[in-house]
Structure formats: C-alpha cells, structure tokens
Amino acid sequence: MKSVIKRIGLRYLLNLGVNNQLDLQTSVRVQLSNLIAILGIVSNIQYSILFTIAGAPNVWTMNVIHFFVICTLSYILYLNQKEKYSLARIILVFTISVPLLFVSFISFGNSGGFYYYFLVFALAPFVLFSYEEKFWILIVFLSNNLFYVWFEFFGKPGEFIKGTLLFDSFIQELFRINSVLSSLFFVALIMFYFLRNTNRIQKEMIRTNAHKDKIFSILAHDLKGPIGTMNSFLGYLTENIPEKDELVVALKELKKSTNQSFLVLENLLDWARNESKKIPIHMEILSLISIVQNAKDILDLQATDKKIRWEIIVPDHIKVFCDERMISTVIRNLFSNAIKFSYPNGTVSIKGIHLGKYAELTISDLGIGMSKDQIKQIENGNPFPTTFGTQGEKGTGLGLLVCKEMLKNQGCTMNVTSSPNLGTKITIQIPNSF
Structure with a gap:
C-alpha cells in the first residue's frame, strides 16, 4: 500500500522523467512542466464542476473540452516519463490555452475574468524553455498576449440564462475575483518553484567549483610528487650505470611511485564520474x-x-x-x-x-x-x-x-x-x- 501511495503521490508526479543523466537545469524544467500539467488537470476538473453547478452557457460542450484537455495534460506527464521532454513542453504551452479560448468564445465572453490567465501562460515559456528555444518562447508569449488584448478591449460579456447562478452579477464578480486570485497564485507558485530550483543550481555551481578546485589540488600536489620522483630516478638510471643493489632500490621506488600515481588517478576518475552521475550500473x-x-x-x-x-x-x-x-x-x-x-x-x-x-x-x-x-x-x-x-x-x-x-x-x-x-x-x- 505504501508503494502505491508513493507512486501516485505529488512528489512522484513532479519528478516524472527526472533521472541522474539530466543536468540540473533540464531537471528543473521537466519538474516545472509536470507542475503546470498537474495544476492544469486540477483546474479543469474544478471548473468543469463549477460551470455545471453555476449553469454556464454551453456547459456540456465545455465539459467535453475539459475532458480532452485533461487527457492531453496526462499524456504530457507520460511524455516526460518517456523522456520526450521537448515535445511535452511544446504541447503543454499550447494546450493550457485551449480551455480559456473556448470559455471566452462560447461561454463567458469577457465576464468572469478568465482571460486574465492568458497573462500567466504568456510567462510560462520563460521558465519552461532554454534560451536556445527562444522561437517557442516568442510565439507563446505573443499569442497569449494577443488573446488577452482581444478579450480585454474587443470581447463582449457572456449571455447567461435567467434563473441560473451566473445570471446574478454578484456570482459573475466572484468568478472574476477567483480568476485574479488564481492567476496571482499560479504565478507565485511557479516563480517560487523556479526560485527554489535556481537556488539549487547556485548551490550545485558552488559544489562543482569546490570539486574542480579539489581536482586541481590533487593533480598539482598528489601527482606532482610521484611523477617527479619517477623523473628523478629515470634520469639517474639513464645517466649512470648503477650497481645491482642500487638498481633494485631504484626500481622499487619507481614501482611505488607508479602504484601511487595509478591509485590517485583511479580514485580521482571514479570520484569525478560518480559526482557527475555518469557511472552506468x-x-x-x-x-x-x-x-x-x-x-x-x-x-x-x-x-x-x-x-x-x-x-x-x-x-x-x-x-x-x-x-x-x-x-x-x-x-x-x-x-x-x-x-x-x-x-x-x-x-x-x-x-x-x-x-x-x-x-x-x-x-x-x-x-x-x-x-x-x-x-x-x-x-x-x-x-x-x-x-x-x-x-x-x-x-x-x-x-x-x-x-x-x-x-x-x-x-x-x-x-x-x-x-x-x-x-x-x-x-x-x-x-x-x-
């Protein structure tokens, strides 16, 4: 039972697709895409229930759209697990805007403030993509901002059926307040998670620099000594013809220095591979x-x-x-x-x-x-x-x-x-x- 709970737990879902072969920055982006997909699934379920209770226009059409979006977001989690990270992110940034478009076009119009979410989704690609993927960042940023501007300045209020909860202007205002607060919450959560992982990246850089200094120290001191000893004895052997006893002593010292150098290098390489998580098991x-x-x-x-x-x-x-x-x-x-x-x-x-x-x-x-x-x-x-x-x-x-x-x-x-x-x-x- 414990293992089942662990497998369906939030930590497990957030880390789908994260493995030791990924660098820290890529791991952070995968975790963020998982987080946004999870939030999207929860939000679509929540709004599907609320729209049904409140009697939103075209509610069953919206429920079908929510269902397909939930399936797509679940598929994105699957893609991350299968290590298809780029495809998962591209599908994600376009999928999260789909229910907003339909809500604003066929149901609420600019009532309820749902189009505020476009501003949130315009920021999402900046934390999901690297600088090298700036084309996708620009496309998603501009498209979401254009959607926001359209509904803010050219959109029309929704037409609600008399007798439903949404016909009451107070309920419409509650939805608007919820949209504003939810947008701020999502931005805060994503940025907090991003800052948390930025801090992890900074610590990793400090740790990596410390390891680099340690490697240089070992190369400078622990290898310099034995290699210098070997050089001295080889120089002595090439310039003189030593007696048998002297030759035996020199060869033993050479062997000792060789063994020491080999051990230093072996430990250093194993340590470096282990720290970089590149050792296959x-x-x-x-x-x-x-x-x-x-x-x-x-x-x-x-x-x-x-x-x-x-x-x-x-x-x-x-x-x-x-x-x-x-x-x-x-x-x-x-x-x-x-x-x-x-x-x-x-x-x-x-x-x-x-x-x-x-x-x-x-x-x-x-x-x-x-x-x-x-x-x-x-x-x-x-x-x-x-x-x-x-x-x-x-x-x-x-x-x-x-x-x-x-x-x-x-x-x-x-x-x-x-x-x-x-x-x-x-x-x-x-x-x-x-």
Whole structure:
C-alpha cells in the first residue's frame, strides 16, 4: 500500500522523467512542466464542476473540452516519463490555452475574468524553455498576449440564462475575483518553484567549483610528487650505470611511485564520474569470494613489500547482487587502505558472513586508525586532508568517499569503526542473490 501511495503521490508526479543523466537545469524544467500539467488537470476538473453547478452557457460542450484537455495534460506527464521532454513542453504551452479560448468564445465572453490567465501562460515559456528555444518562447508569449488584448478591449460579456447562478452579477464578480486570485497564485507558485530550483543550481555551481578546485589540488600536489620522483630516478638510471643493489632500490621506488600515481588517478576518475552521475550500473549475481580473491591477488605485491599477512574467511557459497566493476573498486580500495595504514608484519583480516537479505564483509587491520573527525567527514561525504601510510604512502582523501558513494548506488551500506593507533574495521553490507 505504501508503494502505491508513493507512486501516485505529488512528489512522484513532479519528478516524472527526472533521472541522474539530466543536468540540473533540464531537471528543473521537466519538474516545472509536470507542475503546470498537474495544476492544469486540477483546474479543469474544478471548473468543469463549477460551470455545471453555476449553469454556464454551453456547459456540456465545455465539459467535453475539459475532458480532452485533461487527457492531453496526462499524456504530457507520460511524455516526460518517456523522456520526450521537448515535445511535452511544446504541447503543454499550447494546450493550457485551449480551455480559456473556448470559455471566452462560447461561454463567458469577457465576464468572469478568465482571460486574465492568458497573462500567466504568456510567462510560462520563460521558465519552461532554454534560451536556445527562444522561437517557442516568442510565439507563446505573443499569442497569449494577443488573446488577452482581444478579450480585454474587443470581447463582449457572456449571455447567461435567467434563473441560473451566473445570471446574478454578484456570482459573475466572484468568478472574476477567483480568476485574479488564481492567476496571482499560479504565478507565485511557479516563480517560487523556479526560485527554489535556481537556488539549487547556485548551490550545485558552488559544489562543482569546490570539486574542480579539489581536482586541481590533487593533480598539482598528489601527482606532482610521484611523477617527479619517477623523473628523478629515470634520469639517474639513464645517466649512470648503477650497481645491482642500487638498481633494485631504484626500481622499487619507481614501482611505488607508479602504484601511487595509478591509485590517485583511479580514485580521482571514479570520484569525478560518480559526482557527475555518469557511472552506468549493471547489477548481477556474483561470488563474493571470487571478488575478494581477485582484489587480494592485485594487491599481493603491495602486501608482500610490507610483510603483511592476509587472513581471509569468506565461505564459497555466499553470492551477492551488485555491479562487478563498482564492488571490485570498493573492495580493492579498502584492501589497499588496510595495507597502507597497517604496520609492517601486520595482519589484514577479511571475514564474510550471510545475514538474511545481505552478505556482510568486514575488513579490519591493527594500523594507525582514524580520528573521530575523519570518520565524521566520511559519513558527511566530505573530502578530508590527505593522510600518509605507515611507510609514507600518500593518498588523496577520496578513496573512502568513492567507496561510500559506489556502495550507496548499489543499495549497499558501509560502517566505519576506528580509533587512532588501534586500527580500523570497515563493514559493508551487500544485497545477496536471494
């Protein structure tokens, strides 16, 4: 029942057709077109009832028109859901004026003030279309203003049947007051919604600029160091003929710098793709132990260099339902962090268990740990200052944030428990195949 209510709820209707692939401005326009369509449906139902009660001229003809307009506005919501946004907007800006034309021509004339709505609809295209679609903005603006001018200066009052409510001039005046107030309400509602989303766009721009600065900072500092180290060692190797021991040391340093650069770039690219919502998700049933073993094999050399011992207890039968590339990136990041922040000769423990609808994977170490402030930054989704591993390994402060967001995108959760100098335990819950 809850899901049914949610599907027919206002929030659901307003967000028909909105998805992660749309930029924020397009999302706002889709939401506004949905809002106007919903208001149009409600208004046509309302006036159809009022006209019938008040005995408006040609009321049944108007009811038929209202019915077709309601159907068209419902179809516009369907078009948005099918991501045919431009067609939906074009049909919308012309459809909303249709009942007004018929009301003013065959029913009320310029009585009741219904033609005031033309001024509202003349403003609608400015919030529905982009500047590149100025042709439609101009057409709709001019046509609605011409309709308003015609009925204001050349229109005639409606002819109402004696004995009906509308024959009373007081009732006609009430309709006029309602038209004025409704027009002002619709303008206020649309502009308020537009301002609200303009504020969202401004915040998004601030956030995007902050991300851009973070990327430049990482490129300038976290990549400059390892690439400079590689350049120095390569220069040394090309200008001298080192002894075997010196060559081994140089190659190890080169490998360390290469690994560090690769990790920085991988985290940076995953973070940037995730922030731009451009990561496709392909969910499938996978073996948890296979994912864990693949990540362990990739990082074996890094663990061997620090004499880190693996302790893996993951039953073969545990299956998970997730995106293989994403979950592999997450587990590889968590294993890499566990090695990086563990002391030499330490142990990295990986344990997997089946818990109802989820498989739980716990990665723990006895390394340098994290402060409460760092954990809070991770929970809030904020980058934190770069930290160094036990042998001077440098990170970006993005790895755990990338993991958290990737897990969230797959319906997974992550819990971090850590204390300085006491190690870190990270538990992730992944939906299983059952």
